[in-house]
Amino acid sequence: MRLLRRAKDAMDRDWADPRLDLDAVAAHAGYSRYHFIRAFKEVYGEPPGQYLSRRRIERAEDMLRAADLSVTEICVLVGFSSLGTFSSTFKRRTGLTPSEYRARHVGRGAALIPGCYAMLWAGGFPEPGRRQGSRNSEEAG
The missing domain is CATH 1.10.10.60 (Homeodomain-like)
Structure with a gap:
């Protein structure tokens, strides 16, 4: 959960950076891209791309x-x-x-x-x- 929160914080902080994409956010959490999508959606109710x-x-x-x-x-x-x-x-x-x-x-x-x-x-x-x-x-x- 802490790692997902770190990735969400990165999106909240760096939302205007066009280089902030799914791979960069997943890296903040230390997850693979696909595992990150599933975990983020489970915790926050929407996929990370939609959130950003x-x-x-x-x-x-x-x-x-x-x-x-x-x-x-x-x-x-x-x-x-x-x-x-x-x-x-x-x-x-x-x-x-x-x-x-x-x-x-x-x-x-x-x-x-x-x-x-x-x-x-x-x-x-x-x-x-x-x-x-x-x-x-x-x-x-």
Whole structure:
């Protein structure tokens, strides 16, 4: 159970990292991929891939309501590498496309956060030629 909790914590902490996939999460728990899927579903009630996807979509919902960013920018910030996958997953989970969701929910609460602030909050702007989520040696130390 402790090892599964460690893997779930990794998903909760690193949900925006597009490199966080099933193999990486299973490695956090010290399980093989297939044993991890079975154990995680037994304990948490859903497969780890669905859990991570749900976490990412929840964050995207927050950003669509609160940040003045494009759907593509939000897609990347929440860890999806494909806009098509993001949009279809978002619609499957919420019943609305990201644009429809924003249109329905924007204006219900605080004003939108300017995109530049949201990008800085999410870790800054990626350097040209550098993959998002990678760190340089100064940041890693």
